[in-house]
Amino acid sequence: MKEETKYSHNWNLDNLYPDGSDSSQFRDHIKHIEIKMCNLEDELNHFNTPQEISESSKVADIIDTIGYIRINLSQANSYITCLLAQNPKDQNAPTLKGKTSSINARFEATLKKLQKILLRTDHQLWEDILDTPDLHSYNFILNEWRKKADMHLPHDEESLVADLMVDGYHAWGEFYHSLIGSIKVNIQIDGERKELSVGQAINLRSHPDEEVRKKSFYALEEIWKEKEEQFAKILNHIAGFRLQVYKKRRLENILEEPLIENRIKEETLNAMWRAVSKSKQPFNKYLNQKANMNGHAKMKLYNFWSPIKNTDRKIKYEEAVNFILKHFSQFGTELESFTREAFDQEWIEAEDLPNKSMAAFCASFPMSGESRIFMTYGNRITNVLTLAHELGHAFHNHAMKPIKGINRQYSMCIAETASTFAEMIILDAAFAKAESTEEKLFLLDEKLKRSVMNFMNIHSRFLFEERFYEERKSGIVPSSRLNELMQEAIDEGYDGSFDNASIHSWVWTPHYYITKSPFYNFPYTFGYIFTLSIYARAKEKGKEFEKDYLALLRDSGSMSTEDLVMKHLGEDITSEAFWQKGIELCVRDVEEFITLTS
Template sequence: MPFGEESRELSIGQTFNLRSHPDEDIRKAAHIALEDALQEKEELFAQILNNIAGFRLQVYKNRKLPHILTEPLIENRLKAETLNAMWSAINKYKKPFTNYLEGKAKMFGDTKMQSYNFWAPVGESKQRMSYGEAVSFILESFSHFGNELGDFAWKAFEKEWVEAENRANKSTAGFCASFPRTGESRIFLTYEEGITSVLTLAHELGHAFHNDAMKTVDGSNRQYPLSIAETASFFAEQVILDAVLEKAESKEEKLFLLDEKLKRSVMNFMNIHSRFLFEKNFYEERKKGRLSVERLNELMKEAFNMAYDRSFDNPSLRSWIWTPHYYITTSPFYNFPYTFGYLFALSLYAKSKEIGKSFEKEYIALLRDSGSMSLENLAMKHLGEDITTEDFWGKGIKLCVKDVEEFMSLIS
């Protein structure tokens, strides 16, 4: 791939990392190079995807499962009504996020958001935190939410459960591992002095806090579904994002941080929705026979247009190749749980803003019960909320809409 005066070979992962490069020419070149590389392998991946789906459909037919979503809904302890209500609420509030995409596109001189500009940074963050400063900031912010969360984070740092050194030959991915017998967790990340690393650290501490809440629960009731596995981590991120925004001193810094928040919203409300729509429509058509590469690309385009309400230009039509979740052989639809976890966390966060510090006790009780109840019963017991209705999901989405409004006000 050409970058300035030099050409160099990059892996798929390295090419993906260029999506947030500050130079638009490099972002665009990376996008084109990725599509070209995927096109060379599309026939092979179409064959693999068709084979996986065909085998699964036959298994479901033999087991007399009524619908392709039956198994993933059971695994996630969700009713179809809940999933439908969540997507319905997202569709209802989609306009503000298309406004955000169009507003950001105009900053790059375009009328529509180009896919290779979505991850581009907007504004600039001058907040640089050493690891020690990040620890202090997280402890202060978590304690502001609740004493239990703050005390737990202090224990994790004090007992050195976090391995965050920035050194060569180390993965940049964040990870949290639970050790149920000792009631401890271990966190792994490569810390760099920027807000993204602070958020990653908070995210993994959120996972560890969920594990800590479960330590007194019987082993058979500790396995919580994927749909709520990201709730505590997203919740912890939200606490930190709001705290960082409060400390932002300039317009550029606020833009940078709001853009970081809104990219998360768009990914969960629109990108994940496109994956869900693609997989749903793909399986419906696969019942009738194998799908060609051309048809798979068409389905991907249709899913993008619907999920983004046609506000996204030049998307990766071959993202069905590089999205690993489509190739998981255990069960399909490894997509909607992300949106559920994100939006459920936002709804919990909205509740915490209403109630204040006393909410922490109920929050911990909810996490503790997450491995032994359906998510409808969990929400009703601890929140008094019916998550099969649009109204519940709207509470969390409205928080993100406020972010859009502030973002649009700053760029206007």
């Protein structure tokens, strides 16, 4: 029976475009983007490298058009994502997705063409043009474009590479997801034989019964061992293609592209990892303590996600909403009023339905100035945290509303800032409200699992990927060697905390198979520690910090990350000291956990 509540469990997509995938209004929107795209392509065919400072207004007009198309495309892509989430069997949505994917490809190709044209501008003239009122607000983005253009091949060659990627590079990534999706895992639970998807089997890692967790873990390990050759081929082909493209583009350092995309210096990344490497011991202590509570000397991987205490406390949806509103309001009035609007205007799809995807997401609708959140609410504190997390993403979208189109795109390093910040508000509030030691331990464990994932798990992923790419330069890396590299990375990343690490983590970690960019890992750790610093400052300043926080979010798409942090926090992120301060906040959680469990 569906819970009665004044807050809807279902989102409203019709007030964006009525009639779902049959919407004539949405199809008109796509046609409008196509027309704008054709106009832009035509304009660029007649656009030459600037020769006079007076041409700055013409450049600004093109940039404004690009910004306009980008936010329209974002709106369309988000709508299709939501349609497929609410009904994976929607017959029309894939066709619509095909149309927007085609426009996306044309848009990216046109953008690269413009970047190449701008790259040829005389250096002094370029500096003068950027100084004009027309282009001053685009200064950072335009310089970033010039840097990217310098990495790219000539337009015709770049287009050829893009075409080859579709049936080569990207096809391997799609094949990986298809292969993973086809795997069935047979596990006996409570005397009953069940056939589960990989996702369902992995979700059993948080099952309260250790025997179930153990069976799931070893059943998956058997499958990975059986299929490791197939996955090794996929991973090697993705990496090999990427390395060939980098070689053509004269990129020696595999980190160069992800560093540019994340707008950080290698010096910053190294400082962060040094600070993390020096701070493993407290988290090792936490893992050992939790292992002891499960009756083991060292942590078993299948016990990492186990609940520290079985808590039966149910939190109804309306209670969760009111709790979030109450504690968001103590941080700032804009966060509270925005969140209230999200619930009142039915932006959230939270109903607990069979066969519904467990993956939560937030989709931005920049043309409408709205967001939509998809999740499954199951009356647990972890669901409350997920809801707060996705509302944080939506708040970042809200903060960017007054910002011009091309200055709205922020890096992945910053992408988890507002979401993690919102989650921290609710975690701390729930901990303060907890009446029993059991409830406090449950919440502390939730916080510490996040810390371990960011300081240890993500570090191991980074180490593996870095070493794998280095070896891949010399040829195919066999599955046996991939297992060795993974074992070494886990031992170093987790500081030897596990006694049965999954050497096949390289198989079931989907981030290694993302074809958009390598190293889809370090931005998580970066964002986590960065947010800790912001949150610590917010607790000191109270509600008056919201204005500064909004300013930071609004600048997140138009500055280097080093400049962003210096401007808004007055901190040097190339220094280990910045990262150490954030890590120390998490070390205090370890100390409290040890005290409560001793």
